[in-house]
Amino acid sequence: MTVQEFYETHASQLDLEITKGAKGMDRLIKVSHIQRPGLSLAGYATRKKDHRILVFGKVELSYLKDLSQEASLKRLKGVITDSNPAVIVTRGLVPPRELIQHCREIEVPLLRTSLHSMPFITKLMMILSAFFSPKESVHGTLIEAFGIGVLIQGDSCVGKSEAALGLIERGHRLISDDVVILKRGEERLIGSGPSLNKHLLELRGIGIVNIAHLYGAISVREEAPIDLVIHLEDWNQNRYYDRVGLEERFVEYLGTRVPLYLHPVKPGRDIVLLIETTILNHRLKEMGHHSAKEFNQKLLEEIARKKNIVRKS
Incomplete structure (x- = not known):
């Protein structure tokens, strides 16, 4: 399932919208796992979470806001790679410029939902689990x-x-x-x-x-x-x-x-x-x-x- 197919099927259910200028909607979603960067943004990640959809909530964006532009971009490059199918921002928050820039550079689509993080993640996990189940x-x-x-x-x-x-x-x-x-x-x-x-x-x-x-x-x-x-x-x-x-x-x-x-x-x-x-x-x-x-x-x-x-x- 591509990100585009996922969006067309579940956009209304998850209240999703594509951010302006997003690229890479033809990327494949390969696994049902979802990841919130959390401490990974602070450099505590022990291993990369490849092929997972990344969900950025209020905590992640607040942390990035406190960093300089250069430090913020560095942290994002350590978390978001071209193996991630998509990045989704919750609560209707405005993605920071560095996040938009990095996603465009590596052509990872950036989406946004008005739902709060936990309800959104719960719904998303149910959808992906159903899709990937035998x-x-x-x-x-x-x-x-x-x-x-x-x-x-x-x-x-x-x-x-x-x-x-x-x-x-x-x-x-x-x-x-x-x-x-x-x-x-x-x-x-x-x-x-x-x-x-x-x-x-x-x-x-x-x-x-x-x-x-x-x-x-x-x-x-x-x-x-x-x-x-x-x-x-x-x-x-x-x-x-x-x-x-x-x-x-x-x-x-x-x-x-x-x-x-x-x-x-x-x-x-x-x-x-x-x-x-x-x-x-x-x-x-x-x-x-x-x-x-x-x-x-x-x-x-x-x-x-x-x-x-x-x-x-």
Whole structure:
């Protein structure tokens, strides 16, 4: 990501502006780390913070203001190098002449934000961490239902998009169809879609439809955590399907395990209803209520009770 691309995408969110005469907007941002010069300006730096965006706040500018022009320029040259992608001044402060001069000389873009240093750094770190976190693209449809993120997968023509449409009709929300981009969040996987097919759903026989236009903005989301995966497949007479629910399956993406549920598809089965039931049952499990295990426990207790009766008789 270049500084120009970063600016165009996040300028409004971070309240950024480019200072007059700034150069080097085509520089690449290579790492998610951010650095405040702090004591580095006083010459206490033990190692250079290459490739990091540098953030200058009130403390740094106040220190530079107390130095002579020559000393200020010397300090800046020791901190800002041509490996830094950008320098950003916070609190809407006016950059000193020496800072502007040095950034122009080495063609490092100088930007400014009205935000205070800590809120700005927090937002910037979240943006860069999200951009640089590991990603993986998978085939499927991502839906949010009952507050649960559900990735619906399966072979082509098995009915993933049709199932998603049925869920949307019932008030649930579409995140992405066909291609889902996974990234690792702090605790869970986060799924989103490419901008090209944003809010679009492909339905064979109908074509591509815009869900946001058909059902309103409430029917779509930009991203959602992936709490479970539902795999649809054509009913196979020779395959065993769990009828009790004791068997637990998982699938792993980016080192994170996600519960997996297998649903066989055949005429007469209400897949939308089955998916909703799976989601609600999953929520119950998360709350500590496992219907299959509770039934199994009662069954074992009943068998043990009958054995005792037989022995006594």
